[in-house]
Amino acid sequence: MEITAKYNPVEVEDRLYAYWMENGFFNSDPDEREPYTIVIPPPNVTGILHMGHMLNNTIQDVLVRRARMLGKNACWVPGTDHASIATEAKVVAKLREQGISKDQLTRNEFLKHAWEWKEKHGGIILEQLKKLGASCDWRRTQFTMDEKLSEAVIDTFIYLYNKGLIYRGIRMVNWDTVSKTAVSDEEVIHKDVNSKLYYISYPIVGENASLTIATTRPETIMADAAICINPNDERYYSMKNKKVLIPLINKEIPVILDEYVSMDFGTGCLKVTPAHDVNDYALGIKYNLPVIDIIDNDGRLNEKAQILTGEDRFDARKKIVEMLDDAGLLVKTEDYKSSIGFSERTDTVIEPKLSMQWFLKMEEISKPALNYVLSGEIKLIPDKFKNTYKYWMEHVRDWCISRQLWWGQRIPAWYLPDGSFVVAKTADEAFTLAKKKYADIKISELRQDEDVVDTWFSSWLWPISVFDPSACGHPEIKGNADLNYYYPTNDLVTAPEILFFWVARMIIAGHEFRGKAPFSNVYLTGIVRDKSGRKMSKSLGNSPDPLKLIEQYGADGVRTGMLLCSSAGNDILYDNSQVEQGRNFCNKIWNAFRLVKSWNIEQIPQPDYATKAIAWFNSQFNRTLKEIYDNFDKYRISEALMDAYKLFWDDFCAYYLEIIKPAYGSPIDKSTYTETLKFFENLLKILHPFMPFITEEIWLILNNAQKEHKSIMLTHQPKLCDFDEKTVSVFEQVKDIIVNIRTLRQNKNISPKQSLELFVKGNFDLSFASILMKLANLSKVEITEMDIKNMSSFLTGTNEYYIPLGSRINISEELEKLTKELEYARGFLSAVNKKLTNEQFIKSAPSNIVESEYKKRLDAESKIKILEDNISRLQANNI
């Protein structure tokens, strides 16, 4: 059988994924085993895979695959999010391309287009995840706008409304005057803009004096409802109970007092414009001021402004400044820098606009959610996010849950002709409720709210709704078998930027509807950035196409590359070289497999070096295994992978295989071969969660004959075994000797093919001599007390090693090397002595530290003696 020298992932990956799917290896149903559950953070249904998804889902897959191999019933639930804002924007854009504007369509017509779009593009991202190797139970795929899940959202709304937690209120929305819609905060880009601060004087009624205010928006003065000053401001004590005139329109408005006004900004006088500023609105409520909205949806002044009607707000600003100046009411103009919001879509300045919205009261329901995290019942990884979480939850504001969109779950509120409303699941139910108010009302007189709920209002239910949507909004229901088995889930893997939008709210919903936190651990990944630290984004064009990467480097290579450089919570700076490293590692594994596969097995005695190597690697393996398990426990996934990487590459390939490898053409003894296969298989099992394809491929070939398990993922992770620390440390010394000899060869230009002799003085364990002889190409290893001429020497620990070099010896070079070492050893000794002569140190330091210093001194002294001896011997030789 011919095996290629280079691993070819493309063919292997598609074949194996199909094999896994056919056999349903990813499927999970409740049984007697301990469950392990992850729900996927649902990507946008019409989105495509980006590097952030790759990282995030690789981590989830590692966790799930590992849990599966620890004998748990692992269930990874996939699905997609309807992402109302993003998806609706895409549909609107696509319609615009076809020359259709959203206003021309009815709600139902628009939704028809939206569903078509969803059918066409929906779920592509899930297919892409399969390329990555994601081991989701695909039978369980969910969509946040599926009928059942939408019903869950409506039930939840009604439940919270009936509990008195949902109310209507005024809020500033970000109004885009070009597309004439409200946009979300995320779609507003803040830019620092040089603007002006205008000082305008308002004549005081009945006096020949005026008050000067400072504003950046002079075009809104016609909407002013009051002038506000700080009651502690001495300059304006006399202004109490007075009135002023709005310039140009000469409208009388009161002067009010409130500590909200800061005395050191501008003149200390604030114009209060409730219709166009949210803080002013709050003041307006407090002092019962009228709301005069003078700006229309298209950004033009309306007739309520009395002047400049029909002008765009920015033209109006220029004109009104001139008019004020002409009237002698513009006191001065200052340059002023402020941050202004622009619409991401139309790049126009966002107009803050008051509107009626639905809110969820957060104060009470977020308290338990804070406690879950503070008490450690839910762990954030890394825990540095705990502080941020705490701060946010303690300063939480009510959640505006309505969105002025069509794509989503429509708010289940029906308005009566008198402006009041009822909340109900269906129009019929709403009609029943309405009849209680007005017996003669007709169903046709009811009008359902036009808005939909925020997307997060469906995704906060996700860990519950994917199992049993009917349990959402119904804490009294026990829930189905799936929910009771899989919920609460175990780990959530997501990005820190949605810790509040999503994670916190899931915790709230979990507690509210199930009385339990939805998960135990939240693993927060970083942002994937490019080499120069910029966030990867479509608009910058700095993101590689993940599917092309997979094609080029293999899914295992890409997974490994990304994981190696991503500790929790830290951003990852992506660079192709990392993925190359992953691919190279695949190739390394592949070639180790080729080597093992190429051997002829015979019943011959086991060489001593093989016996020793097996004993060592067994210890080394179990030692590393423990580290890997520890790292997994702490969710240090990249560290665990690096441990496995070095175990395979350095320990297994560079040492173990090199030692036991028979000479070309020679057979290998059966028991060494068997042990080696066992090691190899255990290594594959450890690597499988990280690199599912190549490990499965090799495992299947190696297990050709044995059909006990149809897949490596059905086997178990190796069990932790005791290991012999001594063996490991002795071997470290062996490695040290090998490296010293190899360095000597390099420096002296001695070919690796030419064998050398090694003489040892000191307490040397000869049992590893056979390994030394093989890896350092030595013809003999001997303990001696004799002095040998013309030799190079080195030290490991307190042992002295000598290699006869014959005529190749260069005495002055050797002398120089030894002198340097001697100097260093003397310096080291004097530092140790300094400590040991310090009475305070002896008194205060713990005894084991002091003892170790004494030992250091002894070692250093004997080392110095050896070095001095060797130097004098060389010098004698030299004569």
Next chain:
RNA sequence: GGGCGCAUAGCUCAGCUGGUUCAGAGCACCUGCCUUACAAGCAGGGGGUCCUUGGUUCGAAUCCAUGUGCGCCCACCA
């Protein structure tokens, strides 16, 4: 403006409750090798005032304070 966090090799980061894991890892770099598993490789090697300045201590990369430079979250002052 309020809050949180970070600074260690050229890059990305480990470094637990101060002391032999104490200055580390991977990548990158340099040198020598096409040695019958692998040049996507093998062998060897050189890199750091642990951001500044103070303090605590017998002892500080590690604890405290100040400064500097970054990053994130929240709220946005007319």
